[in-house]
Structure formats: structure tokens, C-alpha cells
Amino acid sequence: MSDADWAVPMLTGRHVQLVPLDHAHAHGLARAAADGEVWSLVYTSVPAPGTESAYIEDALAMRDTGDSMPFAVLDAQGDVVGSTRYYMIDRSVPRLHIGYTWYASRVQRTALNTEAKRLLLGHAFDVLGCEVVVFETSHLNLRSQAAIQRLGAKPEGVLRAHMRHRDGSLRDTHSFSIVRAEWPDVRARLDARMEQPA
DSSP: OOGGGGSOOOEEOSSEEEEEOOGGGHHHHHHHHHTTTGGGOTTSOOOOTTOHHHHHHHHHHHHHTTSEEEEEEEETTSOEEEEEEEEEEETTTTEEEEEEEEEOGGGTTSHHHHHHHHHHHHIIIIISOOSEEEEEEETTOHHHHHHHHHHTOEEEEEEEEEEEOTTSOEEEEEEEEEEGGGHHHHHHHHHHHHHSOO
16 A cells, blocks of 8 residues: 555545645634533643644644544534544554544534544545554543444553543543454444434
8 A cells, every 4th residue: 555545535425524634724623612612621632722723733743754644524514613533553554543533512423423433434444454443532531432332342441540631630541442354333333323314
């Protein structure tokens, strides 16, 4: 697989579009983060007011090392409603993590989120040929843990005192994964969920 295959793709569905993150998205990220003040949660990676440019700069620096593929998340109207990324990419396996994911309050727990995960997982397994996709989240983020398990990801364990939250408190990291053999069932489950009426 060539380097071009590992460039940040554009992924498009009915409810959501994932596009390569760039500085033009700074204002949209600020509006999205203000919806519900999601930046105030200590266990998320949401940029605080006034830090959107630095957030994007850090994401692009990770991209340039080959460790990350950052996306802006757009709704069906083309408005920025959040961000997500592939990270900790290991092309030798290949494997990657999906994370740094956050959304404006108005689109949380909607078809947009389900479809975004379907697009990200589909690209990881079906295009990049990943053997495993990993999700990690804080012990405080019970909603995220439940959502990851609803995808069909299996618990791998807990990394105790793994890192610090933004407020300095210690974070235990809950790790989950989906391996290639599990992807067809996960894909079918996600496709069925997207066919359900809103």
C-alpha cells in the first residue's frame, strides 16, 4: 500500500461528511464546541474557546508525522459539528485507534454519529486493510464506554493511572477493540441501526 493510501480521505454518507481538518475549520469548531459547552468536560479533547487554531495545529503536526489522520465532521448541511481522527497508526500491522471524537450537543446520539463510525471503520478495514481498530476512553466517560460497546467492540482492559485529564486528575483508560474477523458482524449491526427510523 502506497503513502497516498494513508493520506487523510474524504468520507461521505447521507447524514455526515468527514473531511481533512484544516485551519479553515477553526470558526466552525468554535461554534460546535459552544453548543452545550462541550469543551468544559475535563475528559474530552474539545478545544476551549480561543484555542481552536492551536488544536488544529497540533492535529496537523501529528498528521505530518504519519501518526494521525484528523477530520472535521460536517452535518448534511455542511456545517462543522465536531472532529474525530485516526491516531496511533501502525502501518506494519496495520492497526489504528479511532478517537479525539467530539460533537456539538445537538448531534450527539443521532444517526450522524452512527454513520461517522460506520464510515471510519469501513475505511479502516476495507480500504486500509487494518487487522484491528482500537478505541480508548476515560473511566469518567461512561457514555463513551457504552457507545463503544454498542458498536460491538470488545473490552481489552483498563490502563490504570494512564494519563492525566486536562484538570490534572489521573485518568484510567478503558480500551476496546474490533478485530478483522469481527468486522462483518459489526458492519451489519451498524447498517441495521442506520436503517431504523429516527
